[in-house]
Amino acid sequence: METIRDFNFGGFPCRAALYSPQELYPAETSLFVGDRNTATLVSRPSGSAEVILEPGEKAKQWPAVDTILKKAMDLGMARDSLICGAGGGVVTDMTAFAGSLYMRGCRVVLIPTSLLAMVDAALGGKTGIDAGVYKNMIGSFYPAEEVRICPELLQDLPEKEYWNGMGEVFKTAMIGDQELMEILVRDRNRVKAREPELLGEIIRRCILVKGSLVEEDLREKGRRAFLNLGHTFGHALEAASGLDWSHGAAVIWGTAKALDAAVAMGLADAAWAESLKKLFLDYGYELKATVAPEAMLEAMKMDKKKKGGRLRYIIPAGPQDIRIEYLEPEFVLEILKA
Ligand SMILES: NC(=O)c1ccc[n+]([C@@H]2O[C@H](COP(=O)([O-])OP(=O)(O)OC[C@H]3O[C@@H](n4cnc5c(N)ncnc54)[C@H](O)[C@@H]3O)[C@@H](O)[C@H]2O)c1
Incomplete structure (x- = not known):
């Protein structure tokens, strides 16, 4: 031992x-x-x-x-x-x-x-x-x-x-x-x-x-929520695809979407985000989903990681630099459509 x-x-x-x-x-x-x-x-x-x-x-x-x-x-x-x-x-x-x-x-x-x-x-x-x-x-x-x-x-x-x-x-x-x-x-x-x-x-x-x-943070009042990186997007894909995607693959897809959001918000460096997405692809993960973005947005609204009715996202701004952000549904839809 x-x-x-x-x-x-x-x-x-x-x-x-x-x-x-x-x-x-x-x-x-x-x-x-x-x-x-x-x-x-x-x-x-x-x-x-x-x-x-x-x-x-x-x-x-x-x-x-x-x-x-x-x-x-x-x-x-x-x-x-x-x-x-x-x-x-x-x-x-x-x-x-x-x-x-x-x-x-x-x-x-x-x-x-x-x-x-x-x-x-x-x-x-x-x-x-x-x-x-x-x-x-x-x-x-x-x-x-x-x-x-x-x-x-x-x-x-x-x-x-x-x-x-x-x-x-x-x-x-x-x-x-x-x-x-x-x-x-x-x-x-x-x-x-x-x-x-x-x-x-x-x-x-x-x-x-x-x-x-x-x-x-045992009860997830703060930084434990970082462990949900990729999960808000990923759960929505799992739910809207009728669980065709395995959880881990959906988390990776969701992490790629969170990276896209971080770049679009001006928080993350685009080259860093692209290098991570390339790594995911090299490992054989799928980064394209053929699920209607609107259906995924609806699924997110059901997600329990909401606070005060707003949707909470874990956003990777850089290596080991994770932020908790509340995003507007219109912005999320744009990211899902990209
Ligand atoms: N408590 C937490 O913090 C936390 C975090 C993440 C996930 N979860 C939960 O974990 C669950 C998913 O766990 P999972 O992915 O391990 O699924 P699972 O427990 O269903 O295991 C997956 C499959 O692999 C088989 N298996 C497990 N170990 C094996 C081995 N060594 N050799 C051969 N077969 C083996 C199992 O019998 C099962 O068929 C979900 O219910 C999720 O909610 C909990």
Whole structure:
């Protein structure tokens, strides 16, 4: 085990650490939660109590949490008992949510198994479920006491999921780690080859950026919102395209639109913005969307990251220079049409 950092998220201590596959499972676990794809990735003693969920976003609803809570009750778990959730962001969000509810909060350790969950979802205390079609409508802030990361688990992650997570890596590099951006520019072939050592370094850097923003602002009153870079545009594309776009690809497309907005507002240097868009294209991301701009604007109006009725955008003004701006719908439509 190698500690990445010990964080304090609003009074909740949280350790992020790198583990080998053999030492990944916490010995004190009372209840293990995984999905059908991820449960097999973590070896654990035979006969361990477990809840194995259906994989994917569709399962991220109340019945899954109910199943976890009932199992915890059947086992007679106490408040100091430990639930361990191993999976992508769906499993880590739901396990931590169930943990926040059980006896008003029991111990939770998360083992993220997708790249997205390692660099983003498992760290930072946002937990929750979807309510019907409404994403992450019900939830809590409840950081896990430990996030155990094993980059070797990424070797069998489906290609689409890998590039999904890499979208959040680009976002994190733009927000807070110029050296990570340089790694992404320089080591493209190693990134594509999923070299475990390089992935360990990339994940470690993402954890440090996200963790320090969350330490400063657990409840997203200020700078934590930087982590939504590319998300207001990206969510609108996801919603208006009927979820044809994967989340990570939509975040990259949305980041490119945020760069266009920054240049149009006179905040960002056009050559810098173009160099980033070229990098995204070189990595195989799509920067053209065949979705009606008006439909995307409507979807944005539904986005919950509104404040006082105005739409809030995270705008990259330069390397590590991120601004929160409120934009007029007419301007946003022009950017969407470009
Ligand atoms: N809490 C937060 O701060 C936060 C941040 C970002 C995203 N999220 C949430 O994360 C979720 C998305 O997470 P995701 O992209 O990991 O999706 P996911 O959990 O659905 O995982 C994607 C797929 O990959 C499979 N999988 C995971 N790890 C694997 C591995 N190592 N090998 C093979 N298959 C594997 C899963 O079974 C699933 O089928 C969303 O619900 C989103 O709301 C939460």
